[in-house]
Amino acid sequence: MKNILSFASLIFALFLFSGCPYSSGVSIDRPSIKIDEKLLGKWESKSSTEYIYTVTQLDAMNYRIEKKSINADDVTEYKAFLSDIDGVRYLNIYEGDLDDKTYYFYKLDITASGSKVTLLPVTENIDENFETEEELKDFFRKNQKLSFFFDKEEDVYTRAD
Numbered sequence: 001m002k003n004i005l006s007f008a009s010l011i012f013a014l015f016l017f018s019g020c021p022y023s024s025g026v027s028i029d030r031p032s033i034k035i036d037e038k039l040l041g042k043w044e045s046k047s048s049t050e051y052i053y054t055v056t057q058l059d060a061m062n063y064r065i066e067k068k069s070i071n072a073d074d075v076t077e078y079k080a081f082l083s084d085i086d087g088v089r090y091l092n093i094y095e096g097d098l099d100d101k102t103y104y105f106y107k108l109d110i111t112a113s114g115s116k117v118t119l120l121p122v123t124e125n126i127d128e129n130f131e132t133e134e135e136l137k138d139f140f141r142k143n144q145k146l147s148f149f150f151d152k153e154e155d156v157y158t159r160a161d
Helices: 002-017 133-143
Strands: 041-045 051-057 063-069 075-085 088-095 102-110 116-121 155-159
Touching: 075 133
Parallel strands: none
Antiparallel strands: 041 051, 041 155, 051 063, 063 075, 075 088, 088 102, 102 116, 116 155
């Protein structure tokens, strides 16, 4: 019985702590920060070698991110842009069409050399829904210094080209 309870607790913990970052139907703001050329190129995750991420310039302020499986022809395309809130840079990543976008948010840090990118997901435990970019940005501004605002696990990527 003790083993069954331990196993159930482990499964619950894995379910609780795995997941996606916070998502919203609105972005932090509209694209207004020019492309950071250090983000362009091929990247691979330090925690997994299953995918290669290719970041290209879509236009003056937007990125195209292609996530390609190394072992299959599985390709997913995202679009992204940067936002800044009091010196903290966020990557707004989305997929979907013009009328039905879902945005995901990551705090972005890039080394001065441009060889490593660290993405820290905004926690999925946010229950609030926002109707406007201004409401979302104000919420981030008020809470981004709190320890629970970001997930504990960061995603680290190194240049692959």
